[in-house]
Amino acid sequence: MDLLGCVLVSETPEGTCSGVIVETEAYRPEDPACHAYRGPSMRNRTLFGGPGLAYVYLSYGMHRLLNAVCEGEGVGSAVLIRSLAPLEGVPLMRRRRGRAADLCNGPGRLAESLGVGLSLDGHDLTLGEGLYIAPGPPPRGEIVSTTRIGVSRGAELPWRYLVLGERVSVPPRRISGRGLRRAWNVREPA
Structure with a gap:
């Protein structure tokens, strides 16, 4: 959540x-969808390296995905950066990307656009x-959480965070039945 707006x-x-981070998903070590769930390996060793490291891996043999490691050394936990608002x-x-649209609304697309x-x-x-x-400005829209997408295990966990009104990988209108929750409103009261 703290990455939104960065x-x-x-x-x-x-x-x-560059782009403003507008969508993320969290993965913790007790989460069966987390690459750290079964412990350290050669493939996931970066997840256990400490906060601030980039964990980049290949998904489905073709898409590079970028995560930010977020726990202390020895604890396998990261946040997948799912979408950016290009700056x-x-x-x-x-x-x-070889196209004019859909540059950063999805984790594979943003990695390709940024040359990750x-x-x-x-x-x-x-x-x-x-x-x-x-650091970036506070998000312009309300931050909400919902269940994650693209995972088969731990899919019920509401650990996907996004900024309403921004172009994200799967728009909120398509996820309203999947546990959309108001996380908090980052705007100052009028």
């Missing part, structure tokens, strides 16, 4: 791309260089 920045030799480098994102490769697994997202997360 800016994800990718600096590569091709150029800089900078949109022409480069379009070239990388498997070589960034274990990269420190707090250093402010290469691939990093920077």
